[in-house]
Amino acid sequence: MIGVIAKREATALFRTPLAWSLLAMVQFVLAYQFLAQIETYLKFEDKLRTMPEAPGVTEVVVTPILGIAAMLLLFFVPILTMASISGERRNGTLPLLLSSPVTSRQIVLGKFFGIGSLLFVLWLTVALMPLTLMWGAPIDIGAYLSGLLAFACLCASYAAVGLMFSTLFTQPAVGAVMTFGLLSFLWLVDWATRLGEQAGLLTYLSSLNHFQQMSSGLLNSADFVYFAALCFSALAIAIWRLDGDRKPL
Amino acid sequence: MPDAPLLSAQKLTRYYHGRKVLHGIDLELRRGEVLGFLGPNGAGKSTTMNILSGNLAAHSGQVVICGHDLVRSPLLAKRHIGYLPEIPPLYIETTVDEYLIFCARLRGLSSGESKLALEKAKHDCELTEVGGRLIGNLSKGFRQRVGIAQALLHSPAVVILDEPTNGLDPNQIRAVRATINALAERHAVILSSHVLSEVQALCTRVAILHHGRIEFNETVEQQLDGMRVQLLNIDSEPIWERLDGVTNATALGGGNYRVVVDDYEKAADAVCNFAKQKGWKLRELRRDTSPLETLFVDLTCNDTSATP
Numbered sequence: 263m264i265g266v267i268a269k270r271e272a273t274a275l276f277r278t279p280l281a282w283s284l285l286a287m288v289q290f291v292l293a294y295q296f297l298a299q300i301e302t303y304l305k306f307e308d309k310l311r312t313m314p315e316a317p318g319v320t321e322v323v324v325t326p327i328l329g330i331a332a333m334l335l336l337f338f339v340p341i342l343t344m345a346s347i348s349g350e351r352r353n354g355t356l357p358l359l360l361s362s363p364v365t366s367r368q369i370v371l372g373k374f375f376g377i378g379s380l381l382f383v384l385w386l387t388v389a390l391m392p393l394t395l396m397w398g399a400p401i402d403i404g405a406y407l408s409g410l411l412a413f414a415c416l417c418a419s420y421a422a423v424g425l426m427f428s429t430l431f432t433q434p435a436v437g438a439v440m441t442f443g444l445l446s447f448l449w450l451v452d453w454a455t456r457l458g459e460q461a462g463l464l465t466y467l468s469s470l471n472h473f474q475q476m477s478s479g480l481l482n483s484a485d486f487v488y489f490a491a492l493c494f495s496a497l498a499i500a501i502w503r504l505d506g507d508r509k510p511l
Numbered sequence: 512m513p514d515a516p517l518l519s520a521q522k523l524t525r526y527y528h529g530r531k532v533l534h535g536i537d538l539e540l541r542r543g544e545v546l547g548f549l550g551p552n553g554a555g556k557s558t559t560m561n562i563l564s565g566n567l568a569a570h571s572g573q574v575v576i577c578g579h580d581l582v583r584s585p586l587l588a589k590r591h592i593g594y595l596p597e598i599p600p601l602y603i604e605t606t607v608d609e610y611l612i613f614c615a616r617l618r619g620l621s622s623g624e625s626k627l628a629l630e631k632a633k634h635d636c637e638l639t640e641v642g643g644r645l646i647g648n649l650s651k652g653f654r655q656r657v658g659i660a661q662a663l664l665h666s667p668a669v670v671i672l673d674e675p676t677n678g679l680d681p682n683q684i685r686a687v688r689a690t691i692n693a694l695a696e697r698h699a700v701i702l703s704s705h706v707l708s709e710v711q712a713l714c715t716r717v718a719i720l721h722h723g724r725i726e727f728n729e730t731v732e733q734q735l736d737g738m739r740v741q742l743l744n745i746d747s748e749p750i751w752e753r754l755d756g757v758t759n760a761t762a763l764g765g766g767n768y769r770v771v772v773d774d775y776e777k778a779a780d781a782v783c784n785f786a787k788q789k790g791w792k793l794r795e796l797r798r799d800t801s802p803l804e805t806l807f808v809d810l811t812c813n814d815t816s817a818t819p
Contacts, residue, residue: 266616270602277604354598358661361564362617363589508568508585 263364264372271346271376281380284342288334289387295330296391299323320402324392328409328477331388332416336445339417342380343424344438346373347504351432366504370497374425381417388413405479412476415489416469420445422496429503445469448492515578516541517591517699518563518669523572525558532558533723535572540669540699545691547714547731548703551811555723556703557597560673563701564594577668590619593667597674599658603647607638607657610646611664618665628664635690636660651678659687663694670694672702676709688713707803717803721811736775737802740768740782741795749789754781763809766794771802 275281303310303322310317347370350356359369389410395401423444427437452468465471469492472485516539523536533555540546550556561567563574565581565588574581579588602610611632615625633639636656641649646657655678662670675691676684691713694700704710710717711731719727742749743766751760751770756777760770772778775798786793799805 263617263619266613270605270613273609274602274604353600353603354596355600355602357561357564357566357594357596358600358614359617360566361589361592361594362614363586363619364617365586508565509582 263368264375267359267364267369267372268375268379271373272379275342275376275380280341284338285380285384285387288331288338288384291334292327292331292388292391296323296327299326300395318402319395319399320392320405323395324401324406325409325477327392328388328413329474332413332473332477333449335416335420336442336449338384339381339420339424339445340427340438340441343377343421343428343441344434345428346377346425347428347500348432348434348437349428352434360508366501366508370425370429370500370504374421374497377421377425378418381421385410385414385417402479405477408479408481409477411481412473412485415476415486416473419469419489419492419496422493422500426496426500426503429500516575518574518576518701520559520563520574521572523559523562523569523574525555525562525567525569527558531723533562533569536720536723536725538563538701538718538725538728540701542668542697542699543695544716545695545700545702545714547710547717548701548720549705549707549710549717549807550703550720554720554811556720557673559720560594560596560671560701560703563669564592564596564671565589566594566596590665591668593662593665593670595658595662595672595675597677599654600661601646601654601657604645606643606645607633607649608642610657611660614661615664618667620665628666632660632664635663635693637686652680652683655679656683656687659690663690666698668698670698670700672700674704675702676704676706684709707801707807711803719807719810726810727806731803736773737769737771737799737805738775738779738782739795739797739799739805740770740793742766742768742786743792743794745789745791749785754778754785756781761809769799769805769809 300323303319347356350359392401392406420441424437424441427440427444428434431437431440448467448469450468450470452465452471466484466488469488472488475482476485518538518540520536520538523533524531525533536555536559538546548556548559558567562569563581565574565585568582574588576588577591579591581588602613605613608629611629612625615628616622620628633642636659638653638656638660641653646654649657655675659672659675662672672691676687679687688709691700691702695715702710702713714731716730717727718725740760745766748762749760751757751768756772756774758771758773760768762768770778770782779796779798782796783793
């Protein structure tokens with residue numbers, strides 16, 4: 263049943279110009295930045311050769327590209343998820359799902375995987391771009407893969423947060439603003455500590471911190487736990503909210 | 512169990528922002544019954560239908576569909592529900608075929624069963640020619656029919672239709688009525704409508720809802736023929752049931768009565784004779800040409816007469 267709902271959600275997303283325009287814009291920005299990074303690398307290539315522990319092409323080109331892609335997700339995901347439940351509520355199609363023999367969990371997970379399928383396409387396009395470097399330069403496959411893993415974690419947890427706000431608010435725009443607000447807060451929350459060296463809770467809360475750790479090639483279970491916790495708690499709240507109207511008070 | 516009700520609702524109540532909008536709704540529906548749900552706007556019709564279809568929880572009370580409690584085992588109960596809300600729940604970016612297949616799969620039909628159900632529903636609702644078109648490009652009448660097709664697709668035991676003929680032209684209304692009539696043989700149908708003649712033509716039973724209470728719940732035949740009587744100078748309440756041809760009567764105040772009859776000629780004679788015999792003045796006696804409308808207005812328009 264989750265598959266049925268996910269398939270419809272994905273079809274609906276890919277039928278709108280929204281998905282394609284977002285994919286195209288992300289590609290455009292990344293490609294531009296990609297070329298700029300290559301340019302930078304070529305400029306300093308000779309200098310880098312003389313340094314003993316110089317960063318390779320992966321550190322100079324691939325990791326920054328993933329960083330930019332991650333930042334674009336902050337803008338991209340709220341727009342993608344904002345109408346997934348609230349749009350159904352507004353268009354009056356939610357009763358179809360609610361009067362069918364499906365649970366709220368199946369509805370939320372179906373939506374999640376539907377959005378996930380579009381994000382997977384985005385992930386693929388992001389993953390393919392650095393591979394073109396392999397014609398001319400050696401890539402650190404380990405760093406490349408862990409960067410992609412970090413990006414996938416980010417996609418999943420952001421989609422979950424967006425979905426949560428889409429169930430909490432009736433107006434899609436409000437859901438988008440709240441999603442963007444929370445995600446950018448989590449992104450930047452440890453800036454306060456960067457000045458004062460006081461690591462701890464704020465550093466742990468920062469998604470940028472976990473993302474950078476992972477994409478630099480350091481696979482740490484704490485980072486996985488962070489993204490998994492964000493993902494599951496957001497989905498749990500979404501399910502709880504969707505059940506709200508149907509469960510006796 | 513041929514006689515067990517397909518749907519039974521008991522003592523449903525619901526509050527909105529602290530205001531009680533449903534005051535203990537009781538309903539029972541058996542196979543072959545078509546219940547017409549009437550009431551002024553805001554009486555609680557849509558709220559009741561939302562509760563019966565599992566979209567909204569009642570604050571108290573119970574809904575049982577085909578023996579399954581809607582709250583305790585919603586998945587089993589909802590397999591037997593087909594629901595058309597006031598706004599048809601359509602995805603405008605999908606084609607009619609895709610949409611109906613999705614609905615069928617959502618109701619737990621296999622992919623093969625879905626295809627059969629799709630063909631049958633399209634045939635029943637006259638949608639065969641528009642199967643490949645986007646729902647967003649269809650006219651209102653076609654959209655309404657897609658909404659109805661969606662509710663009948665999985666051949667549910669209980670079909671709940673909120674204003675099914677809304678927005679249709681007269682020919683389409685006739686077609687939808689024929690569909691509902693055909694349905695009634697094997698299913699139980701609840702439909703709400705503002706068109707009283709439609710309810711009279713389609714329904715076997717009428718429930719009138721007013722201020723969140725069911726004020727009237729009877730079979731249609733019992734109410735089909737009636738008359739209005741005004742008696743003056745009466746010294747005791749007449750015992751209407753004893754009169755020839757009279758089924759029952761309701762006092763409306765001021766000596767006015769709404770009398771339900773099974774034989775108008777007999778009943779009119781009996782009332783005249785009875786009044787003469789008692790020495791009462793018969794001020795008015797007229798046949799009700801549209802008894803359902805009279806009933807509706809009596810129950811919902813004039814509050815003092817509705818709650819004696």
